[in-house]
Amino acid sequence: MFSQTVEYALRAVCFLAGQAPEARTTDQIATATRVPKAYLSKVLQGLSRGGIVHSQRGLGGGITLVKTPDQLTVLEVVNAVDPICRIQECPLGLAAHGVRLCPLHKRMDNALAQVEASFRESTLAEILAEPSESIPLCDFPMPHNEAEVCADPC
Amino acid sequence: MFSQTVEYALRAVCFLAGQAPEARTTDQIATATRVPKAYLSKVLQGLSRGGIVHSQRGLGGGITLVKTPDQLTVLEVVNAVDPICRIQECPLGLAAHGVRLCPLHKRMDNALAQVEASFRESTLAEILAEPSESIPLCDFPMPHNEAEVCADPC
């Protein structure tokens, strides 16, 4: 139900959060997160336009997070690349329904609201800090800053 | 975040639930739910293959629900046409993660689980019975069985 673009964006941001405040190149992110490099660059452009990451051209450049991991939520990342669109009004355009949704669409919107809420409550810092047998993006237990193979909170 | 197909399927099923146990033709459903008729027929085929509706060819034929509205959940309808796929294993295919998801994918899967749960708890009968200013699929308050303009729980 989540698009590939959302999946890729979250992987990239998780990797960057683990490396923060260091900049990482698209190549490094692609390798660590196992996302096709050329497509990742498009996703990162979206994150850049959405104010989630900052990109620096030229030698020594790369991508950095705009916010610190504890200030950045999953919802912000998702909304930057593939916004969660709540159901604002009757999809059938029925005049009588207006702003008040019918029971069906109210339930669908409630489901969206739940997703929105749980994504709003998750910060990247929390995700990185959570004790788990699986370290985000890493295929093995690893120390901070050796991110060659480790980058996606998978 | 929900596909058009899911939206259309739910409208159709809501309409049928309101008319149950009477059969309704694709034409009637399309008009009431404001779904493109030709495409609706494809969606109904999916619902038929998924065991949600029964279709009867020939004069006097049409579409009926297989279950009664109180036995049919929103989740069953959704899964018949566009299944909610929980995250079963690490999308990166990291061996070390195996069945245990990392914190990121655990959160994404939790969001899916919430949607699944709230859809599983909603029956069509509940949706139709819910007191609301907006009657599903109807542009005005209307009695049962005058469904020309009313069919989608919007």
Add this chain to the structure above:
DNA sequence: TGATAATTGGACAAACACGTCCAGTTAACA
């Protein structure tokens, strides 16, 4: 200033979602 490393943007392509159209099939009814 020249070489190198990096992002950017546009053109392109494949797969899928959404939607249309129509000939074929099935069933009821007179």
Add this chain to the structure above:
DNA sequence: TGTTAACTGGACGTGTTTGTCCAATTATCA
């Protein structure tokens, strides 16, 4: 049996998502 109503299946068209490739641009460093 013939006519009419209704679903079925396939072919097709269009737009979006996902993905690739490459020339242009920007920035660092010697």
